[in-house]
Amino acid sequence: MKIQNNSVVGLTYELKVSKTEDEIESAPFSVEVRDEEDPFYFLFGQSGLPEKFEELLAGQKQGEEFSFTLTVEEAYGEADDELILNLPKSQFSGEQGFNKEMLEEGNFLPLMDENGYPMQAKILKDLGEELLLDFNHPLVGFDLHFDGKVIEVREATKEELDHGHVHGEHGEHD
Template identity: 30%
Template sequence: MEVSKDNVVTLEFKVYDNDTNELLEDTKEVGPFFYIHGEGQFVPIVEETLEGKEKGFKTTIMISPDDGYGHYDEELVQQMAREDFSEFDDIYEGMEFIADMDDDTERDYVITSIDGDDITVDGNHPFADRNLRFEVEITDVRKATPEELEHGHVHFEGFDDECDCDCDCD
């Protein structure tokens, strides 16, 4: 089956900083990556490269900040108060969380430092401002189920008719 819109694609990949050759991410350590093709769930240049390819296809894709995760934006580094994290039992440097934005979107943040009651958070993607090298292999392609398309994300084998993926689906 070819990679095309509304198919679930399973990938194994390694991401390197192409300028330093530093390994930034390896799915062999965390498990394969799944996404619904054509729904904007992955880096557009990667989706474009994989369009029409089949299981077993391997390639290397060079990605600039403009085509990948953008440029580092100092405005996304903010100071917050410890009281802003009262809903959390514990906070620590490196903790990731999702914040609701004023425009009804969400943004991922990571705590970069804690100094008493002053918490510094960063909303930039960890790969921002980096020239990247993705070494990608397609390990599976299948049709997305109607439920996956309705919910907007991949469901995994072994789940019953109900969505049980902590996504607030009914």
């Protein structure tokens, strides 16, 4: 089966990122490896991943290897200053499941948006009573270099399509 809309796709890959500043590109450095022990599964066409990522995988079959780069514009774009906010520390209390160690600069806070979807914010600075948080995607401003292999392609079940995500061993358990 070829990768197409509404198929479940399993990948192994190494993701490297690079940044271009003043027309000089940094050497790509590895930020994530998904191997046979921890493959990445997603519902093609409903993944929320960059459109170009899915476009470059479309039509591939199980066992095929891939290697491509997404530019900043094709990936997550540039940082949006409007997504950097000061929020009161009181919103991140023990009652909400946060602890002091979680609120240290540089950490990513696991959060939920108003619709209950998981998101994260990076703590840029502890301002005493407030935290300066960056809600931009962690990969904004980077070119993304993928090298990997398609390890599975199958039809999504009706339940997976209804819920919009993969179920079972490599997905969410509902």
